[in-house]
Amino acid sequence: MSDPFPDEIDEAVWDEACRRADAIRGFLRRHSDSTTAGDVAELAVEMDVSQATAYRLIKLFRAGGTVLSLVDRKRGRPEGHRTLDEKREKIVRTTIKACYLRRTRPTVSQLIRDVQSNCISAGLKPPHRRTIVARLHDIDLQKRAKRRGESNIVKATTAVPGSFEVSRPLExxxxxxxxxxxxxxxxxxxxxxxxxxxxxxxxxxxxxxxxxxxxxxxxxxxxxxxxxxxxxxxxxxxxxxxxxxxxxxxxxxxxxxxxxxxxxxxxxxxxxxxxxxxxxxxxxxxxxxxxxxxxxxxxxxxxxxxxxxxxxxxxxxxxxxxxxxxxxxxxxxxxxxxxxxxxxxxxxxxxxxxxxxxxxxxxxxxxxxxIPLRLPKDRRRFWLTFLPEQERTLRPTGIHLFGLRYWSGTLSADVGRSDRRLLVKYDPRDMARIFVRRPSGNFVEARYADVTLPSITLHEAVTARRTLLAKGRREVDTHAIVRTAMAQRELVEAATRKTAAARRGKASSKSKVDDRGWGSLRGVDSSIPVSLVEDTD
Known part of the structure; x- marks a missing residue:
């Protein structure tokens, strides 16, 4: 099954992968020529993983080059994971605000000791160091720097119009x-x-x-x-x-x-x-x-x-x-x-x-x-990542999108096999083809079912559809529709009156003959002669 798109990854898993990617990028810049076991050990400490895991992550990142390559393939929260309870969460955030975001610039280690001390005083188990550091990362970097008087960080994160300079193109x-x-x-x-x-x-x-x-x-x-x-x-x-x-x-x-x-x-x-x-x-x-x-x-x-x-x-x-x-x-x-x-x-x-x-x-x-020309390693996947998407059901006739019908021979194997709606990626600038994610997870290119049609934009397709609908509306004889509706209404009203009158007449007749007992059978069954009915009386 193909990798998920970045926006399909759980928030916590993605944030951790981003943190690892930043650490590995810095590591590779610092050690572009060669690395030692000691260098990798330092990276492992920075990422808070084992040395073996650090080697594995470096290899994955070198092969993939993206944050997605570092995402744990097991999605969602780890089994047995629990979020920090409300009381300790409050202590962590209050301590950060009161003890860390100050002009005296306390260290992270001091913050951790303060949080642990406050939790112990409250009779609670202190949270892990990573949890406290993660709460720091939740705070905007520039806001944090302003509160702590870190002018270098504030300057680095502030653009200055007119004097903003960069060293090279595409920076x-x-x-x-x-x-x-x-x-x-x-x-x-x-x-x-x-x-x-x-x-x-x-x-x-x-x-x-x-x-x-x-x-x-x-x-x-x-x-x-x-x-x-x-x-x-x-x-x-x-x-x-x-x-x-x-x-x-x-x-x-x-x-x-x-x-x-x-x-x-x-x-x-x-x-x-x-x-x-x-x-x-x-x-x-x-x-x-x-x-x-x-x-x-x-x-x-x-x-x-x-x-x-x-x-x-x-x-x-x-x-x-x-x-x-x-x-x-x-x-x-x-x-x-x-x-x-x-x-x-x-x-x-x-x-x-x-x-x-x-x-x-x-x-x-x-x-x-x-210019260090960087191009996406998987150009097609990068392109698909940014294209808009819709979900559609695969019909025996193909994929229907914006009034256009698409087909690929590869989709034959999926027709009628699943009720799942399929993810469809499309380029509004060229609607001649779309990309359909099959139930297996792989994308397949589908083109117009009618191969003689020229490429058009989504705007042209929508406009043409509106034009056809407008033309159809102009061809409708509104007067004929109204005349027909009135005739149908009169027909229903007349039928209702006749039925009501017939029922009233039948009820009146029944009331009169019921006074004579069995005489109420007269004429009900035309196959019984009237004389036989009278003889029975």
């Missing part, structure tokens, strides 16, 4: 969203659809745009993930599909991404996908828009270029004047995407950047040989 990439200052039109009708959202990623060192994503949907985990995927992978094929001759040499995993505090950047799947690949996420402090200044300026630049397009909304109502943006809108979403790509690779990358005094692509080329 820090900033990502942000904006609503484009232009209306786009529908592919078929050419009627205005609305203003799309643009998600941009930029390398702070070279100021190169590393990737972008354009969509009609509001910012979400999806737009963030697809922008990151575009940023990480080679763009040669992507450019050829859009007939763009210029080069876009940026590719590779960034060391750190700077993002704001939006829910899309805080999603569990996005967070764990980055952690698994060794990408550090740094969130912009709430209420401090000055952070992330590089990407903010880039967005302003890109929006300024869109003001030259038909259908622009400009940046404010004063500039807009009496210009009717919707009426003048001319570009579709695909055309706008191509325009933005052309502007990035053919204009922005080639122009002198005011902060660098040089074109961004020249800075990138200069450092290209120094």
């Amino acid at each position: 820090v990439v900033q990502i942000d969203h904006t609503k484009a200052d232009v209306f786009v039109v529908d592919e078929e009708t050419r009627r205005p659809l609305g203003r799309p959202w643009l998600t941009l990623a930029m390398d702070v060192s070279s100021r190169m745009v590393t990737g972008f994503y354009l969509t009609m949907d509001a910012p979400s985990r999806l737009s963030t993930s697809l922008c990151l995927l575009h940023s990480v992978f080679d763009k040669s094929a992507w450019l050829r599909e859009r007939e763009i001759p210029e080069q876009w040499p940026v590719a590779g995993l960034p060391d750190t991404v700077h993002v704001d505090n939006g829910a899309d950047f805080r999603s569990r799947a996005f967070k764990r996908g980055c952690e698994d690949a060794g990408i550090t996420i740094e969130w912009r402090p709430p209420g401090e828009p000055r952070f992330g200044g590089h990407i903010e300026r880039l967005i302003g630049t890109q929006m300024g270029r869109l003001h030259l397009l038909p259908g622009t909304t400009f940046s404010n109502e004063h500039d807009l004047g009496d210009y009717d943006s919707k009426r003048h809108a001319a570009l579709t979403l695909r055309e706008l995407e191509q325009y933005v790509a052309l502007d990035i690779v053919g204009s922005y990358h080639q122009s002198i950047h005011s902060g660098l005094g040089r074109p961004p692509i020249a800075v990138w080329r200069e450092h290209e040989g120094e």
Whole structure:
């Protein structure tokens, strides 16, 4: 069975794997040439495991290179595990606040002694050292540093706009969203659809745009993930599909991404996908828009270029004047995407950047040989990690998703064998194929059941479906439906009256003949002659 995705791992198990991964990464950096048994013994103490386990974890991490490779395959809490009781939990947190978060900077060892002493005084068993240290890790690093007066840590965890410097490309990439200052039109009708959202990623060192994503949907985990995927992978094929001759040499995993505090950047799947690949996420402090200044300026630049397009909304109502943006809108979403790509690779990358005094692509080329190009070891799995997902039932006809039908010969073996809904991963930019997780745990690629269909985006598929439904509604004869409903109502009312009248008449007749005893049988059974009935009387 294939490995689970990062967001499917139990929280406690994942946190422990992250801690081990950080320790091993540091160990491998310090001992890149050779290691001794003593070095491994020190790492074992740091991770609080045996030396044999330390060797095993190093081997696993070297082979896998991800946090997921260090996750214990036995999911959930260990058998017999119990959380700290409420009384001791309160003592630990109170002691941390009163004794550790102070300007005098007590040591962790002193904190542990204080907690143990307080628990013993209360007649309770002291918690383990690891439990106390784990509670420290629950506190935000910068908040902890501020309370303890650790200015170096505060400075290291605080971005300074305008003066923030990095040593090389892909050390820090900033990502942000904006609503484009232009209306786009529908592919078929050419009627205005609305203003799309643009998600941009930029390398702070070279100021190169590393990737972008354009969509009609509001910012979400999806737009963030697809922008990151575009940023990480080679763009040669992507450019050829859009007939763009210029080069876009940026590719590779960034060391750190700077993002704001939006829910899309805080999603569990996005967070764990980055952690698994060794990408550090740094969130912009709430209420401090000055952070992330590089990407903010880039967005302003890109929006300024869109003001030259038909259908622009400009940046404010004063500039807009009496210009009717919707009426003048001319570009579709695909055309706008191509325009933005052309502007990035053919204009922005080639122009002198005011902060660098040089074109961004020249800075990138200069450092290209120094960039430690990190690519996901399992590219397909990394890609699938960030794609959106749905659950669907496998029918004999295949997988049905957004009105499209998909099939793969491999799925034949699973039809009718299980009632479980299957996890389906899809790329909204290319709905020609999906990836289905079989009951065995492995993913299989499924394509259109009708292989003659061209590739379309999810937006195009949804729009086409809405168009068909709207057309069907227009073809409905509403007057005929109303006339039929009224006729049916009158028919039911007439039938009800007739039945009620017949029942009243029958009840009245029965009441009269019942006074004559057996005479009530007259005429009930037409096969009995009336004379025989009378003779019986």
